[in-house]
Amino acid sequence: MTITTNPQTSLTPTTRAAISGLGTARGHKVVTNHDLTLTLDTSDEWIIERSGIRERRIGGSCLELSTEAARKALTQAQVQPQELDLIICATCTPDQVFPAVSNRLQNELEANCGAFDLNAACSGFTYGVTVAEAQIAAGMERILVVGVDTLSRFTDWNDRSTAVLFGDGAGAIVLERTHNTQKGILSTFLGSEGRFADLLTCDFGGYIQMEGKEVFRQAVRVMVSASQQVLAAAGLTPQDVDVVVPHQANMRIIESAMKRLSIPLQKASTVLETTGNTSSSSIPLALDAAVSKGLIQDNSLVLMVGFGAGMSVAAALVRWGQ
Numbered sequence: 291m292t293i294t295t296n297p298q299t300s301l302t303p304t305t306r307a308a309i310s311g312l313g314t315a316r317g318h319k320v321v322t323n324h325d326l327t328l329t330l331d332t333s334d335e336w337i338i339e340r341s342g343i344r345e346r347r348i349g350g351s352c353l354e355l356s357t358e359a360a361r362k363a364l365t366q367a368q369v370q371p372q373e374l375d376l377i378i379c380a381t382c383t384p385d386q387v388f389p390a391v392s393n394r395l396q397n398e399l400e401a402n403c404g405a406f407d408l409n410a411a412c413s414g415f416t417y418g419v420t421v422a423e424a425q426i427a428a429g430m431e432r433i434l435v436v437g438v439d440t441l442s443r444f445t446d447w448n449d450r451s452t453a454v455l456f457g458d459g460a461g462a463i464v465l466e467r468t469h470n471t472q473k474g475i476l477s478t479f480l481g482s483e484g485r486f487a488d489l490l491t492c493d494f495g496g497y498i499q500m501e502g503k504e505v506f507r508q509a510v511r512v513m514v515s516a517s518q519q520v521l522a523a524a525g526l527t528p529q530d531v532d533v534v535v536p537h538q539a540n541m542r543i544i545e546s547a548m549k550r551l552s553i554p555l556q557k558a559s560t561v562l563e564t565t566g567n568t569s570s571s572s573i574p575l576a577l578d579a580a581v582s583k584g585l586i587q588d589n590s591l592v593l594m595v596g597f598g599a600g601m602s603v604a605a606a607l608v609r610w611g612q
């Protein structure tokens with residue numbers, strides 16, 4: 291059984307939750323830095339130097355993107371939608387106030403299970419993984435966890451301080467009960483620092499407002515602390531980590547966090563150069579890239595760590611394989 295403290299650890303369970311399928315989707319239209327210079331007082335050099343982003347993908351609804359990612363994850367896991375026990379959709383940009391994206395996704399997939407959305411901004415996917423792991427510890431067999439966001443719909447395209455950063459996308463995993471206790475999720479951490487809530491906001495009918503410099507500073511701090519906590523909970527150290535899959539907000543944030551953790555930068559999977567910051571979907575997109583490039587292999591120790599508006603933070607440590 292998982293111990294319900296924070297950080298959570300499943301060090302002596304009889305079962306674990308392991309990732310059996312992974313799928314992603316990107317916004318339909320490529321928008322390059324050059325495209326943005328046509329309407330904004332910015333430059334390709336500034337955007338690359340300050341963020342590491344060269345282009346982003348925008349377009350598609352949360353339902354379209356999450357359906358595409360979910361179908362790929364289910365196919366890879368060889369799981370039929372009807373075999374799912376639960377669908378969790380992490381999003382802060384649902385297509386409607388209600389119903390939840392997850393209900394429409396459940397219908398689209400013809401699944402027959404409960405479904406709910408979860409909003410923890412850019413930490414949402416890792417929050418979803420943590421909730422799913424607890425449900426598997428409580429008896430469920432197979433859960434679909436999706437991170438999907440369409441921040442382009444909440445971006446003021448005349449505001450150069452935010453417009454250059456964000457993109458749309460989705461990523462999905464199937465989490466399944468495994469009796470191989472060496473594999474799967476080893477530990478998780480969830481955090482909230484609500485005193486920083488005003489640093490990054492979006493009101494109903496409004497656009498993203500951000501105090502970028504301060505978000506940057508706090509992001510590095512919480513990423514490092516969350517990473518240290520999940521590692522300590524599993525009795526492991528930063529030196530044991532094979533691949534870090536960080537939230538893809540800014541290359542300089544990732545560099546700073548990796549340096550403070552004393553983990554070589556080459557161990558970080560990054561996709562933000564071509565995706566921009568895709569909020570809840572950024573971690574599964576970077577996870578998928580690491581698997582495709584062969585960085586993650588059977589038995590790799592993978593550290594996922596996200597942060598975002600809230601300020602929310604979440605981390606999960608996974609021993610890859612089933």
Ligand code: UT7
Nearest residue numbers: 332333336340341412450451454502503505506539540598
């Ligand atoms: O998923 C969640 C979260 N969000 C983040 O993680 C964002 C965290 N923060 C950041 O990534 C960085 O703070 C930014 C990329 C947003 C900004 O980089 P920065 O190095 O902190 O720049 P800055 O905000 O201090 O701005 C420096 C200068 C300013 O001009 P002055 O005041 O020095 O004359 C800005 O007006 O750069 C100017 N600037 C721009 N210039 C060209 C701001 N945006 C742009 C732009 N193009 N797009």
